[in-house]
Amino acid sequence: xxxxxxxxxxxxxxxxxxxxxxxxxxxxxxxxxxxxxxxxxxxxxxxxxxxxxxxxxxxxxxxxxxxxxxxxxxxxxxxxxxxxxxxxxxxxxxxxxxxxxxxxxxxxxxxxxxxxxxxxxxxxxxxxxxxxxxxxxxxxxxxxxxxxxxxxxxxxxxxxxxxxxxxxxxxxxxxxxxxxxxxxxxxxxxxxxxxxxxxxxxxxxxxxxxxxxxxxxxxxxxxxxxxxxxxxxxxxxxxxxxxxxxxxxxxxxxxxxxxxxxxxxxxxxxxxxxxxxxxxxxxxxxxxxxxxxxxxxxxxxxxxxxxxxxxxxxxxxxxxxxxxxx
Numbered sequence: 145x146x147x148x149x150x151x152x153x154x155x156x157x158x159x160x161x162x163x164x165x166x167x168x169x170x171x172x173x174x175x176x177x178x179x180x181x182x183x184x185x186x187x188x189x190x191x192x193x194x195x196x197x198x199x200x201x202x203x204x205x206x207x208x209x210x211x212x213x214x215x216x217x218x219x220x221x222x223x224x225x226x227x228x229x230x231x232x233x234x235x236x237x238x239x240x241x242x243x244x245x246x247x248x249x250x251x252x253x254x255x256x257x258x259x260x261x262x263x264x265x266x267x268x269x270x271x272x273x274x275x276x277x278x279x280x281x282x283x284x285x286x287x288x289x290x291x292x293x294x295x296x297x298x299x300x301x302x303x304x305x306x307x308x309x310x311x312x313x314x315x316x317x318x319x320x321x322x323x324x325x326x327x328x329x330x331x332x333x334x335x336x337x338x339x340x341x342x343x344x345x346x347x348x349x350x351x352x353x354x355x356x357x358x359x360x361x362x363x364x365x366x367x368x369x370x371x372x373x374x375x376x377x378x379x380x381x382x383x384x385x386x387x388x389x390x391x392x393x394x395x396x397x398x399x400x401x402x403x404x405x406x407x408x409x410x411x412x413x414x415x416x417x418x419x420x421x422x423x424x425x426x427x428x429x430x431x432x433x434x435x436x437x438x439x440x441x442x443x444x445x446x447x448x449x450x451x452x453x454x455x456x457x458x459x460x461x462x463x464x465x466x467x468x469x470x
Contacts, residue, residue, distance in 0.1 A: 145235060145269060146267065146277055147237065147239055148166075149166065149239075150165055150168050151165070151287075152168055153168060153177060153395070153396060154392050156385050156388045157197060157385065158280055159203060159263055160197075160198065160203050162263070162265040163204055163206065163241075163317065165265065166239055167208045167209055167319060169319060170208060170319065172321065175325060176206055176207060176208060177400075178331065178396075178399075178400045178403055179327055179330045180200060180334075181393070182334040182335060182397075183198065183359060184198060184363050184393060185199040185344075185345075185355065185357035186357055186358040186363035186366040186367060187355075187357050188357070188358060188366055195370075195386070196363065196366075199344055201348045201352070207324045208324070209317055209318070209319060210318040210319075211315055211316070211317060212315065212316040213313060213314070214313075215313060216242075216305075225298065227297065227298055230269065230276060230297070231269055234269055237318055238316040238318050239265060239266065239316070239317040240265070240266040240317075241266075241317060242266075242314040242315070243261050243304060243309060243311040244261070244263075244264050244301055244303075244304065245299075245304055246262045246300070247259045247300070247303065248299040248300035249264065250290065250292060250296065251282040251283055251290045252280075252281075252282065252283055253285075255283065260307075261304055261308065262280075265278060265279040265280065266278050267279060270291075275291040276294065276297050277291060278290055278291070326407070328409045328470050331400070335466060335467050335470075336467060337359070337360060338360035339360060339463050340360065341359050341360040341361050343355075343356075345357070361456055361459065364452055367390075371445055371449055371452075372449060374436065375442045381437045384430070386433075387426075387430040387432075387433040387448075388430055390455075391426040391427055393426070394422045394423040395423055398416075398419040401414065401419050402416060404470070409470065410466075410470065411469040411470075414466060414469060418458070418462045419462065422459060422462060425451055425455045429448055429452060432447055432451070436448075
């Protein structure tokens with residue numbers, strides 16, 4: 145049995161990609177994406193597990209997703225082993241999202257090399273082959289489906305009790321469809337937050353302690369400092385996730401503005417090519433980061449920083465114009 149998954153619009157981090165791989169099977173969900181994924185945030189704390197990412201209160205909250213959250217401790221109260229539990233969940237049309245020890249997960253970088261807690265999405269199983277169908281980044285860093293034998297999956301689950309694991313949470317996801325519309329006012333407010341570098345997390349202070357981050361355009365200052373640090377140590381590799389997030393942000397912004405323009409949200413015409421230019425600049429930054437990891441030429445870092453300066457200025461001009469006519 146296999147539940148449907150699609151190629152998500154955002155793949156930079158699995159905790160974003162997995163819900164989207166379920167949600168985006170419904171075309172209407174694109175409207176929810178357009179209202180969200182506008183703000184960016186950079187965590188300046190050293191060794192942050194997620195230094196740069198889209199900001200949202202909770203990536204699993206969506207009108208297109210039913211979610212049940214519980215802990216490993218609660219799951220163990222169920223009179224089923226993890227293999228039986230996972231099968232029953234999928235038979236009831238629930239996707240299983242949880243952390244496992246990737247030491248036991250084939251086609252992962254950590255497989256048989258190191259014990260490492262990481263998230264995974266289970267979307268199917270084959271009783272004849274005795275395997276689970278899972279989604280995630282493989283050992284070639286490709287976001288792709290793969291198979292895990294039942295026994296290895298069970299070992300990956302139980303091993304978390306013996307290694308360092310910061311995520312005890314387990315989620316069951318089920319897609320749903322509800323009426324939902326794009327909101328020009330929501331998009332406008334979030335664009336203002338972005339170009340003015342406002343701390344968007346303060347809007348949710350009644351639910352969670354606000355996060356101290358560099359938000360919106362100010363995140364570029366932190367990103368440039370991050371990239372320039374490789375001029376002092378060119379033996380290290382740039383994390384390509386950072387530049388991928390920039391690119392994914394601009395791709396989605398292009399699609400968002402095309403939708404707004406085509407559906408009467410704008411008071412006047414806007415230059416759609418300017419949003420394509422932002423995407424091209426972001427793609428160049430991403431490709432240069434990948435090139436640096438091969439060549440280790442520090443002049444590439446100067447190019448990255450220079451293009452980021454251009455990108456930031458053009459974003460401010462382009463988004464300011466969009467705000468005026470929304």
